[in-house]
Amino acid sequence: MEPVPASIQRALRRAAGGETIDVDDAIALLGADGEQFDELLAIAGGVRDAGLREAGRPGVVTYSRKVFIPLTRLCQDRCHYCTFATVPHRLPSAYLELDEVLEIARQGAAQGCKEALFTLGDRPEARWPAARQWLDERGYESTLDYVRACAVAVLTETGLLPHLNPGVMTFDELQWLKPVSPSMGMMLETTATRLWSEKGGPHYGSPDKEPAVRLRVLDDAGRAGVPFTTGILIGIGENIAERADSLFAIRRTAQEYGHIQEVIIQNFRAKPDTAMRGMPDAELRELAATVAVARILMGPRARIQAPPNLIDQEFPLLLRAGIDDWGGVSPVTPDHVNPERPWPQIDNLRELSARSGFELRERLTIYPEYVRRADEGWLDPHLSAHVTALSGPDGLALEISPDPRPWRALLPVSGQATVYGDH
Numbered sequence: 415m416e417p418v419p420a421s422i423q424r425a426l427r428r429a430a431g432g433e434t435i436d437v438d439d440a441i442a443l444l445g446a447d448g449e450q451f452d453e454l455l456a457i458a459g460g461v462r463d464a465g466l467r468e469a470g471r472p473g474v475v476t477y478s479r480k481v482f483i484p485l486t487r488l489c490q491d492r493c494h495y496c497t498f499a500t501v502p503h504r505l506p507s508a509y510l511e512l513d514e515v516l517e518i519a520r521q522g523a524a525q526g527c528k529e530a531l532f533t534l535g536d537r538p539e540a541r542w543p544a545a546r547q548w549l550d551e552r553g554y555e556s557t558l559d560y561v562r563a564c565a566v567a568v569l570t571e572t573g574l575l576p577h578l579n580p581g582v583m584t585f586d587e588l589q590w591l592k593p594v595s596p597s598m599g600m601m602l603e604t605t606a607t608r609l610w611s612e613k614g615g616p617h618y619g620s621p622d623k624e625p626a627v628r629l630r631v632l633d634d635a636g637r638a639g640v641p642f643t644t645g646i647l648i649g650i651g652e653n654i655a656e657r658a659d660s661l662f663a664i665r666r667t668a669q670e671y672g673h674i675q676e677v678i679i680q681n682f683r684a685k686p687d688t689a690m691r692g693m694p695d696a697e698l699r700e701l702a703a704t705v706a707v708a709r710i711l712m713g714p715r716a717r718i719q720a721p722p723n724l725i726d727q728e729f730p731l732l733l734r735a736g737i738d739d740w741g742g743v744s745p746v747t748p749d750h751v752n753p754e755r756p757w758p759q760i761d762n763l764r765e766l767s768a769r770s771g772f773e774l775r776e777r778l779t780i781y782p783e784y785v786r787r788a789d790e791g792w793l794d795p796h797l798s799a800h801v802t803a804l805s806g807p808d809g810l811a812l813e814i815s816p817d818p819r820p821w822r823a824l825l826p827v828s829g830q831a832t833v834y835g836d837h
């Protein structure tokens with residue numbers, strides 16, 4: 415059912431007064447149009463502005479200077495929108511070799527990048543013999559075992575900070591990866607189970623996209639005290655009630671554990687070689703409305719991100735809607751998930767942000783609040799020196815290039831999935 419103007423007006427009044435928004439209000443707000451749309455954005459922008467003042471950086475929008483490391487493009491899943499996942503015979507090798515990973519990270523270091531984003535297919539060894547064999551030949555037990563080794567090498571040889579985005583992880587895996595990665599992430603995508611269980615749905619055939627599984631990962635990341643990035647992907651066939659429900663699910667885990675360091679609102683972009691090539695791209699006005707509702711629901715302290723390479727020229731619109739972060743931007747590597755969409759030049763992003771009245775500042779992969787609260791358990795002691803070397807007094811990034819810095823296991827090794835286990 416389409417929300418009617420009267421229910422939208424009521425929801426706007428509640429939002430403007432700082433009252434609690436329920437699911438019906440959120441659904442109504444997602445349907446705002448015309449003047450009500452402008453009002454929605456103005457309220458959300460105000461919430462963001464208050465939050466930035468509270469955080470001590472009024473008018474600042476952040477980004478992370480990063481390299482993208484596509485460690486493996488093999489995946490056990492089959493998301494219908496994904497062009498990243500492929501088959502072994504289209505690849506020179508199942509995984510990037512360690513020296514290839516380091517080469518990308520070194521190029522990043524030379525350009526002042528501080529984040530090494532590891533994005534990869536989920537547990538490919540469960541589906542592809544070529545992946546299992548590659549790992550066996552080199553003595554790795556699993557893809558995540560290899561991810562950990564790569565993260566240690568990147569820390570040691572370049573000083574870049576790994577951000578791990580390898581899909582579904584168990585609680586033990588999260589704990590075991592925490593000493594090599596100051597932050598991790600996994601998009602919730604959506605809570606709409608029908609998009610996973612029904613034949614023809616975008617997540618049909620992707621065991622890692624079952625909403626219950628992904629919600630469990632978000633909670634486990636909270637229990638493990640990992641500063642965590644998550645978000646939703648809009649325009650993959652979900653309706654606005656499902657979109658609202660997904661945002662409430664993120665808010666629930668964020669409130670329970672306090673670990674959600676940023677929420678990405680990402681818009682679907684159709685790719686020619688995928689099952690969903692005929693679907694229309696998500697509308698950017700819908701993206702803006704979703705950002706605004708996410709901002710109002712999550713509150714002033716939340717960090718809300720929209721990727722700058724997926725929004726055409728709508729920078730002012732997304733800033734108006736309440737984002738305070740542009741996510742990872744690379745002067746070195748493409749966005750391998752959206753390879754047809756180049757990053758804006760960072761100087762250009764600075765100029766575009768300034769035109770809307772925002773100062774662009776570089777952040778680390780771990781957000782300032784979690785750097786500040788490191789000794790409450792948000793940052794593993796193995797990473798203190800690496801993070802301290804790159805962060806300024808405000809917890810944002812120093813504009814320097816990272817240097818190699820040794821990473822050492824601090825406690826004796828007692829097997830694989832232990833908190834301080836080396837490998």
Ligand SMILES: O=c1nc2n(C[C@H](O)[C@H](O)[C@H](O)CO)c3cc(O)ccc3cc-2c(=O)[nH]1
Nearest residue numbers: 531579598599600601643741742749751779
């Ligand atoms: O270049 C990309 N970076 C993606 N990033 C990385 C992001 O751009 C930044 O590196 C993080 O904001 C670092 O905090 C993700 C990180 C996650 O934890 C979860 C999902 C994504 C999705 C993308 C993506 O599609 N493309």
Ligand SMILES: C[C@H]1O[C@@H](n2cnc3c(N)ncnc32)[C@H](O)[C@@H]1O
Nearest residue numbers: 495496601647680681682683684751
């Ligand atoms: C890394 C993240 O990228 C997103 N992702 C995957 N494919 C697409 C696409 N075609 N358009 C936009 N985002 C996409 C998913 O949300 C995934 O979790």
Ligand code: SF4
Nearest residue numbers: 489491493496499535
């Ligand atoms: S989106 Fe991630 S899980 Fe889905 S097919 Fe692509 S790589 Fe695999």
